[in-house]
Amino acid sequence: MIRFILNGREIEVEVPPHWTLLRLLRERLELKGTKEGCGIGECGACTVLLDGMPVNSCLVLAPKVEGRRVETIEGIGNKESLHPLQKSFIEFGAVQCGFCTPGVLMSAKSLLERNPHPTREEIKEAISGNLCRCTGYQQIIEAIEAVVNHLKRETI
Amino acid sequence: MKYVGIGIPNVDVLEKVLGQARYGADLPSESPLHLKVVRSTKPHAKIVEILTEEALCISGVERIFTAKDIPGRNLVGTITKDQPVLASDRVRYVGEAVALIAAENPEASEEAAKKVIVIYEDLPHVTSPEEALSIDAPLIHEKGNLLLEFHLRKGDVQTGFKEAEVIIEETYTTTWVDHAYLEPDAGLGYIDEEGRVTVICPTQNVHYDQKEIASLLSLPLEKVRIIQSTTGGGFGGRLDLTVQGFLALATFHLKRPVKLIYTPEEVFQVISKRHPLKIRYKSGAKKDGTLTAVEVDILGDTGAYASYGPTVCIRSAIHATGPYKVPNVKVRSRMVYTNNPWSGAMRGFGVPQIAFAHESQMDILARVLEIDPIEIRLRNALQVGYETATGQPLMASVGIGETLKKIRIFTEEARGGRKDESREPKIKRGIGVSSMWYGIGYTGIANPSTAQIEIHPEGEIRLFTGVADIGQGSNTIALQIASETLGLPPDEIQLIHADTGFTTDAGPTAASRQTYISGNAILRASKDLERKMIKEASRLFGIGENDLFLEEGKIKSRRAPRISIPIKEIAKRCGTVIRGEGTFDPETTPLDPETGKGVPYATYAFATHVAEVEVDMETGKVKVNRVIACHDVGKAINPKNVIGQIIGGVAMGTGFALMEEFIPGKTTSFVNYLIPTSKDVPEVIPIIVEDKEPTGPFGAKGVGECALIATAPAIINGIADAIGKRIYRLPASLERVLEAIQKRKMKSP
Numbered sequence: 060m061i062r063f064i065l066n067g068r069e070i071e072v073e074v075p076p077h078w079t080l081l082r083l084l085r086e087r088l089e090l091k092g093t094k095e096g097c098g099i100g101e102c103g104a105c106t107v108l109l110d111g112m113p114v115n116s117c118l119v120l121a122p123k124v125e126g127r128r129v130e131t132i133e134g135i136g137n138k139e140s141l142h143p144l145q146k147s148f149i150e151f152g153a154v155q156c157g158f159c160t161p162g163v164l165m166s167a168k169s170l171l172e173r174n175p176h177p178t179r180e181e182i183k184e185a186i187s188g189n190l191c192r193c194t195g196y197q198q199i200i201e202a203i204e205a206v207v208n209h210l211k212r213e214t215i
Numbered sequence: 216m217k218y219v220g221i222g223i224p225n226v227d228v229l230e231k232v233l234g235q236a237r238y239g240a241d242l243p244s245e246s247p248l249h250l251k252v253v254r255s256t257k258p259h260a261k262i263v264e265i266l267t268e269e270a271l272c273i274s275g276v277e278r279i280f281t282a283k284d285i286p287g288r289n290l291v292g293t294i295t296k297d298q299p300v301l302a303s304d305r306v307r308y309v310g311e312a313v314a315l316i317a318a319e320n321p322e323a324s325e326e327a328a329k330k331v332i333v334i335y336e337d338l339p340h341v342t343s344p345e346e347a348l349s350i351d352a353p354l355i356h357e358k359g360n361l362l363l364e365f366h367l368r369k370g371d372v373q374t375g376f377k378e379a380e381v382i383i384e385e386t387y388t389t390t391w392v393d394h395a396y397l398e399p400d401a402g403l404g405y406i407d408e409e410g411r412v413t414v415i416c417p418t419q420n421v422h423y424d425q426k427e428i429a430s431l432l433s434l435p436l437e438k439v440r441i442i443q444s445t446t447g448g449g450f451g452g453r454l455d456l457t458v459q460g461f462l463a464l465a466t467f468h469l470k471r472p473v474k475l476i477y478t479p480e481e482v483f484q485v486i487s488k489r490h491p492l493k494i495r496y497k498s499g500a501k502k503d504g505t506l507t508a509v510e511v512d513i514l515g516d517t518g519a520y521a522s523y524g525p526t527v528c529i530r531s532a533i534h535a536t537g538p539y540k541v542p543n544v545k546v547r548s549r550m551v552y553t554n555n556p557w558s559g560a561m562r563g564f565g566v567p568q569i570a571f572a573h574e575s576q577m578d579i580l581a582r583v584l585e586i587d588p589i590e591i592r593l594r595n596a597l598q599v600g601y602e603t604a605t606g607q608p609l610m611a612s613v614g615i616g617e618t619l620k621k622i623r624i625f626t627e628e629a630r631g632g633r634k635d636e637s638r639e640p641k642i643k644r645g646i647g648v649s650s651m652w653y654g655i656g657y658t659g660i661a662n663p664s665t666a667q668i669e670i671h672p673e674g675e676i677r678l679f680t681g682v683a684d685i686g687q688g689s690n691t692i693a694l695q696i697a698s699e700t701l702g703l704p705p706d707e708i709q710l711i712h713a714d715t716g717f718t719t720d721a722g723p724t725a726a727s728r729q730t731y732i733s734g735n736a737i738l739r740a741s742k743d744l745e746r747k748m749i750k751e752a753s754r755l756f757g758i759g760e761n762d763l764f765l766e767e768g769k770i771k772s773r774r775a776p777r778i779s780i781p782i783k784e785i786a787k788r789c790g791t792v793i794r795g796e797g798t799f800d801p802e803t804t805p806l807d808p809e810t811g812k813g814v815p816y817a818t819y820a821f822a823t824h825v826a827e828v829e830v831d832m833e834t835g836k837v838k839v840n841r842v843i844a845c846h847d848v849g850k851a852i853n854p855k856n857v858i859g860q861i862i863g864g865v866a867m868g869t870g871f872a873l874m875e876e877f878i879p880g881k882t883t884s885f886v887n888y889l890i891p892t893s894k895d896v897p898e899v900i901p902i903i904v905e906d907k908e909p910t911g912p913f914g915a916k917g918v919g920e921c922a923l924i925a926t927a928p929a930i931i932n933g934i935a936d937a938i939g940k941r942i943y944r945l946p947a948s949l950e951r952v953l954e955a956i957q958k959r960k961m962k963s964p
Contacts, residue, residue: 195863
């Protein structure tokens, strides 16, 4: 039995010790928004936030999240109230097949929480662990930049 | 126009950003059996026996299928039916499916797969097309190792080369490239409420899948249903069957839900690849750069099975001249079986490979003749009225010249930027230009699409299309076209797509054909509905049909402006469903088997790319700083999606140029198959040219594959510009670039 905070709510769940966090999320908790792309930490489709930091959930053993904070795509926004990044991804055409999208959004969210005013290079770096085969990344980078610029305006 | 030409967000984007879209592995099912495929470890061998007893003893294993369990024809393939779903008597490549496990849990099916013993008798295997064509080569298929030989002839090349003042002859080689879509193939099989064997999975063509499965199971077509799940990319890899055959076979026998998820390594091993082509290319030109003749010899490796090998063989030959006027042309193209991984459709069907050759040739000519690379292309660019190498007169929408003119300013700007390269002497900068053309749709064969749109008495409007949206946005474009015709916003039209239970054949999401061909079918269906609504309104209100027209979802009268009746109101008064239907098949003719003469495509898309590259002379590392990509798409129905295709295509083209190489037996996963990351891709400046195609929906042609074709040759030409040496084999890896640099050093005194 492990206890951790999932998308802001404390949960308690039974999980075999060899299960990965990805498997726990997808198979036990039915959170299918986190994707399994390569299963070996190369593609970033399974990115979730662990205590605010992006991790490949396919490489994290489930028991390791005991007492920690896990955020997934299901926790960042909903139909009625989208996260600014989600809105921006829609507006900028940053989504094609969409398989990488949840992972990219989680990496971007983590970046903006740690560094609200990243440069274009820092954005590229932050999502460099998330492979995307459709978009060529440019609209993704533009979508993140637009949120950054919006945040800048708000702080001024 | 209100809905066409606007970059509205894709209709399925909300569920994707919320993580709610359901891909193959996400589909819900009540206690399904888990499937696992047992695969060949031999490149070429007879199957003597398959021993399953030990595997069947594993707790949880329900059943093990072999070829004997296939009730129908165990041969599939889009053009040539030569590929078994489960190998029966022999295997032809490492990874070929030989047995299928169904078990209560994934662990049991995996364990059982390891315990199946296949007794093989090794056969000599073939690893190159040259070897496959030798007289004493082992036969991979009974009919011989030559899958197809295609010839194209125009004028007389001997005369053409005599007229030439410069002749360039070189050989270009490309290798296997993986689609590398991120979603591993996966899906569900079950018997639906109407008793149909049903498969839901990622795919690029549900109706093709349906026909293959019906034939495999010896079932009538209507007893098989294929539904496309949200599809995590395709790029051609999902035009052939992936998981469909296995899911359908197990469902058919077990009458229970079954689930199959390929491992990521399995996807790399067993999904088709881009065909490696070896291209010998001879060009003749006058001193002013005008081409007088080209002679091209293409040799391709289709691997163990035909798949789209014939298409690549023919399409690469037809596109061999590039988008240029060439009076004398001779092309021989051969596609050969080997025991290598099988190659199939991949974004461009051989055109990215042939463009690498014709654009390298053009660049060499420009250098030898000291003509600006844009100028030499402009002098040769196809124009309206010119006859292509197949003898097809181009009637309209030939935007190649326009793309060259529009992009010229950027090459001048880039040259200006090169002047300050002296700061870091080990870095050399270069600029490369490349153009391309691409025939929209299948080559010289019928490839129709159908669509329907209906309005219900309750006011509901439903658009039916068999088109598989694989992320490029065809669902959105379908709605934009219907919306424009009916004058109603897309959110008032319900789209039913890519489910053989409800939709009719739209053909494959391939050959950049869906906007042009299915777009036209949808346009015609919408126009048909418009006519029928006018007719109904005329009958209901006693006004002549000629006086009525449709605007903003209302039937209005020219003479009596106060008459304005919503079509939903008309449908309500009629009390029955009113249905518009549309079919479109591009006007093509078959190609002459001797000369290749004919009309292979109804229309062509054109593009020019300019790449700005930097080469590190010490490491051979190439950095692409910027690509300007100018595309004649006819009309951008959704400019945001067109730009999305262009930028994504440039990224894939960058990978093709610099890093992507599948090595049989070595490449296993994303660990050793590198695709561009956010740090590897150039900045892209997309430019859209709209030279309208009169037969296209609102003038549209296509862009999907076109986006990638010109990028790699532009980068390769940029490298040549930077280091003064040329790369003839893709990818231009660090080692190859360094080797080229060192060759120069050795040669120079």
